[in-house]
Amino acid sequence: MITINSYVKPESLEEAYELNQKRANRILGGMMWMRLGSGRVQTAIDLSGMGLDQIEESEEEFKIGCMCTLRQLELHKGINQYTDGAVRECVRHIVGVQFRNQATVGGSIFGRFGFSDVLTCFLAMDCYVELYKGGIVPLREFVCQKRDRDILVNVIIRKDVRKIRYVSSRRTKTDFPVIACGVAKAGEEWQVSVGARPMKAVLVTEKADERNAAEIAEKLTEQVTFGSNMRGSSEYRKALAKVLIRRQIEALMEEC
Amino acid sequence: MEVKFILNGKQTTADIKEDTVLLDLLRAKGCYSVKCGCETTNCGLCTVWIDGTPSLSCSVLAARVEGKEVTTLEGLQEEAAEFGAFLAAEGAEQCGYCSPGFIMNVLAMVRELEDPTLEEVKEYLAGNLCRCTGYMGQLRAIKKYLEMKRGTK
Numbered sequence: 001m002i003t004i005n006s007y008v009k010p011e012s013l014e015e016a017y018e019l020n021q022k023r024a025n026r027i028l029g030g031m032m033w034m035r036l037g038s039g040r041v042q043t044a045i046d047l048s049g050m051g052l053d054q055i056e057e058s059e060e061e062f063k064i065g066c067m068c069t070l071r072q073l074e075l076h077k078g079i080n081q082y083t084d085g086a087v088r089e090c091v092r093h094i095v096g097v098q099f100r101n102q103a104t105v106g107g108s109i110f111g112r113f114g115f116s117d118v119l120t121c122f123l124a125m126d127c128y129v130e131l132y133k134g135g136i137v138p139l140r141e142f143v144c145q146k147r148d149r150d151i152l153v154n155v156i157i158r159k160d161v162r163k164i165r166y167v168s169s170r171r172t173k174t175d176f177p178v179i180a181c182g183v184a185k186a187g188e189e190w191q192v193s194v195g196a197r198p199m200k201a202v203l204v205t206e207k208a209d210e211r212n213a214a215e216i217a218e219k220l221t222e223q224v225t226f227g228s229n230m231r232g233s234s235e236y237r238k239a240l241a242k243v244l245i246r247r248q249i250e251a252l253m254e255e256c
Numbered sequence: 257m258e259v260k261f262i263l264n265g266k267q268t269t270a271d272i273k274e275d276t277v278l279l280d281l282l283r284a285k286g287c288y289s290v291k292c293g294c295e296t297t298n299c300g301l302c303t304v305w306i307d308g309t310p311s312l313s314c315s316v317l318a319a320r321v322e323g324k325e326v327t328t329l330e331g332l333q334e335e336a337a338e339f340g341a342f343l344a345a346e347g348a349e350q351c352g353y354c355s356p357g358f359i360m361n362v363l364a365m366v367r368e369l370e371d372p373t374l375e376e377v378k379e380y381l382a383g384n385l386c387r388c389t390g391y392m393g394q395l396r397a398i399k400k401y402l403e404m405k406r407g408t409k
Contacts, residue, residue, distance in 0.1 A: 003275050003277070004274045004275035004317075005274060005385075006274055007257065007274040007319045028317075031315055031316070031317065032297050032315055033314055033360065035277075036297075037295060041275075044315075044317070046274075046319070046320065048320065073389075092379060095298060096298060096300055096359065096361075096381070096382050096383010096384065097310060097312045097361065097364075097365075097380050097381075097382075097383055098300060098311050098312045098383050099297055099298075099312060099383055101309050101310060101311050102311055102312060102315060102316065148388070173380050173382055174383065214310050235287050249362065
């Protein structure tokens with residue numbers, strides 16, 4: 001269990017950034033995972049109260065503040081209309097309503113956790129992170145970067161003409177996924193994210209042509225590396241991913 | 257450090273350590289309905305409302321409720337007793353340890369969802385674990401409770 005020596009609610013992002021440059025200090029998200037860790041935090045930096053818990057929708061994009069909760073995502077009409085319920089599907093299996101009322105989008109994305117449904121789903125969209133110092137970075141680049149001392153301020157979903165579906169497989173309800181897939185058809189390309197491999201999510205692409213769903217799913221799955229842990233072997237994960245991706249491609253082919 | 261918040265309708269002040277979690281503060285304030293179960297955010301036993309939103313008090317820093325309104329089962333005794341009677345009638349509790357958190361989340365659900373289906377009920381309550389009953393009695397109790405609420409609306 002972590003211990004905290006001092007607790008600060010900064011009044012500006014600059015103040016929060018300065019505090020966060022010390023290695024012993026930590027930004028607080030929902031604190032769902034952080035508190036399960038060990039070690040001593042010198043200063044806990046709480047971003048709540050800075051107005052970063054809003055979802056703004058414009059004609060071009062959704063701007064999601066880092067302190068928005070997963071429950072806000074789940075209930076947001078605009079996001080779920082745009083994603084045809086994919087975002088709701090990606091969060092609704094995460095523990096329970098109380099957990100989702102606390103866990104934050106910023107914590108889920110910045111942590112780049114291997115088990116993250118949110119990261120997997122967002123990776124299949126035209127998604128960006130807005131970092132306080134680093135500016136706006138495509139999520140697909142951010143996911144490959146090492147963690148640093150910057151602050152994730154907003155997550156941005158740009159609206160484009162894409163169809164997306166999200167699916168995951170779990171050993172039991174509310175558990176971490178054994179495998180998670182976000183499948184999107186963007187123009188002439190299939191963009192598929194695979195998470196809970198159990199490593200962090202990756203994005204793979206394949207041209208949308210005359211091939212059938214099984215062939216495309218096979219090619220996409222071959223691009224992904226899978227690992228083993230107590231929830232499943234790499235072979236099992238690969239077999240699951242192939243089937244789940246094929247089914248979502250078939251469904252999207254019918255829709256498009 | 258000092259934290260000021262409203263606990264079950266009463267202005268409350270407490271002197272806390274920076275890493276005190278809300279669960280421990282509430283029990284120190286005499287709210288013994290708030291139970292510690294898994295301590296890993298999975299079981300829902302420690303559910304309280306923060307500004308009306310069901311939350312896991314084992315995972316909230318007490319410092320974070322500054323200026324907020326916290327409600328525990330002690331603050332909802334009449335409603336809790338009403339739903340508790342349905343649980344009892346259906347034999348839906350055995351050890352009873354999970355009941356306070358479960359009742360808090362059921363009462364939150366009733367406020368949030370207009371006319372929930374069985375699937376919506378199950379989804380809303382997925383974060384409340386009970387190791388005794390197998391949930392069937394609880395679901396029967398909720399069904400009858402909702403029927404009663406609909407009849408009285």
